[in-house]
Amino acid sequence: MSKEVINNFCLYFKETEIMDNAIQVLFILIAFILLVYLVWNIIYFRGKKIVKDTSTQLKNLLELNSKYTFDYDIKKQYKFYETFQSKPKFDKYELETLFDKSILYNYGLVIVAEKVLKNRKLYEEYQKKVSNLKSEILKEETKNLHISYKGYIKIEKNLFLKYKLSQPILNSDIICTATYTSPKGRNHYSKKAAYSIVEAPKRYELLQKRIEQQNSEEMRRKHARSQMTDKLRYTILKRDKFKCQICGRTVDDGIKLHVDHIIPVSKGGETVPSNLRTLCQACNLGKSDEIE
Numbered sequence: 001m002s003k004e005v006i007n008n009f010c011l012y013f014k015e016t017e018i019m020d021n022a023i024q025v026l027f028i029l030i031a032f033i034l035l036v037y038l039v040w041n042i043i044y045f046r047g048k049k050i051v052k053d054t055s056t057q058l059k060n061l062l063e064l065n066s067k068y069t070f071d072y073d074i075k076k077q078y079k080f081y082e083t084f085q086s087k088p089k090f091d092k093y094e095l096e097t098l099f100d101k102s103i104l105y106n107y108g109l110v111i112v113a114e115k116v117l118k119n120r121k122l123y124e125e126y127q128k129k130v131s132n133l134k135s136e137i138l139k140e141e142t143k144n145l146h147i148s149y150k151g152y153i154k155i156e157k158n159l160f161l162k163y164k165l166s167q168p169i170l171n172s173d174i175i176c177t178a179t180y181t182s183p184k185g186r187n188h189y190s191k192k193a194a195y196s197i198v199e200a201p202k203r204y205e206l207l208q209k210r211i212e213q214q215n216s217e218e219m220r221r222k223h224a225r226s227q228m229t230d231k232l233r234y235t236i237l238k239r240d241k242f243k244c245q246i247c248g249r250t251v252d253d254g255i256k257l258h259v260d261h262i263i264p265v266s267k268g269g270e271t272v273p274s275n276l277r278t279l280c281q282a283c284n285l286g287k288s289d290e291i292e
Contacts, residue, residue, distance in 0.1 A: 047147050051155045054145065056136040058156065061163055064133070068126050070168035071115040078102075078109060078197065079175045087189070090180035095193040098176040103204050112172065113200040119168040130164060172197040224261075227271035233259045240278035247283055255280040260287065 052058065080102040084090040103109055135156055142149045174197055179190040236259045243250050244257065251257060260279040263269030279287065 047151055047155050048159070050145050050147055051152060051159060054137070054141075055156050055159070057133050058159055058163060060133050061130070061160060064126070064129055065163065065165055068122055068165060070119050070122060070165065072168055074112055074115055074119075074169040074172055076169065076171075077173050077175050078106075078112070079177065082176075082178045084178065084180040087180055087182075090178060090189060093178050095176045095178060095191060098178065099174060099193070099195050100203065100207055102174060102176065103200050104207055107204070109174065109197060109200050110204050113197045116169060116172055116198055117201075120170050123168060123170060126165065133160075174200070221265050224265045224269070224271045228259065232271070232273075232276075236273065236276045237278050239273070243278065244280035244283055245277045246279055246287075249280050255282065257281075258284040260284050 080098055082093065082098050084093065135153060137149075137152055137156070139149045142152045145152070173194045175192065175194050177190060177192045179188070181188045237257060242257060244255070249255050258279050258281055259276055261269040261271065262275050262277055265271070269275050
C-alpha cells in the first residue's frame with residue numbers, strides 16, 4: 001500500500017469524525033431548543049392558568065362581555081347600479097335618485113342601518129366600561145402564586161386583549177353607480193356616489209311621507225273630478241249663457257264649450273260653482289293649468 005493511499009484513508013476517517021461531531025452538536029442544540037420551548041410552554045401555560053383563575057380584571061371583562069351582543073352580519077358596502085341607453089339621460093340622472101330607489105325597494109337596508117346605529121351606541125358604551133377595567137393584582141399576591149409580577153401582568157394583558165369583544169361594523173356605505181356605454185362600445189361613462197347607510201331610516205321615512213302625500217293628492221283630484229256631474233255641467237253652462245267667459249264666442253261660432261276649473265284641480269281647486277266657468281275649447285287648452 002502506497003503512502004498516498006494511507007494518507008487519503010486517514011484523511012477520510014478524520015473528516016468522517018468531524019462530521020459525526022458536527023451532527024452530534026446539531027442534535028444536542030435541537031434537543032436543547034426543544035427542551036427550552038417545552039419548559040417555557042409549561043411555565044407559560046401554568047402562568048396562564050394561574051392568571052385565568054385569579055385575575056379580577058379578566059373576570060369583570062367576561063362578565064361585561066355577557067351583557068353585550070353586537071351584529072356582525074353587516075357588509076361594509078351595498079352596491080346598486082343603473083344603466084342607460086342614451087348619453088343625455090345619463091348626464092341628467094341624479095345618483096340620489098338611485099339612492100332613494102335602493103332604499104324604497106330594499107327595506108332590508110333600513111334594518112341594516114338600524115343594526116349599525118345599534119352597534120355604534122352599544123360599542124361606545126362597551127368601550128367606556130372596558131377602559132375602566134384595570135388590573136387589581138398586587139406584587140405580594142403574585143409571590144404567593146409563585147409567579148413574577150411582570151409575568152402575571154403580561155399574561156393578563158394578552159388575555160384581556162384576546163377576550164375583549166372585537167369591534168363590529170360601525171359604518172356601511174350604499175354605493176350608487178350609473179353607467180352608459182356607446183352603441184359601438186367605444187366610449188364608456190360612469191359616475192359613482194357613496195351614501196352612509198345610517199341615512200337610510202330618515203330618508204325612507206321621508207320618501208314614505210311623500211308617497212302618502214302623492215296618494216292623498218291623487219285621491220283628492222279623483223274626488224274633485226268625480227263631482228263634475230252632467231247636471232252641474234249644464235248648470236254652469238246655463239249660468240254663463242252658453243258663452244266662453246274669455247273670448248265671448250258661442251256654439252253658433254262653431255266652437256265646443258268646456259266647463260273649466262278657474263283654480264285647477266291639480267293646484268287644489270274644487271269642483272264647486274264658484275270655481276267653475278264656461279270656456280271654449282281653444283281658450284281652455286290655451287289656459288292649460290294656469291291660475292288666472
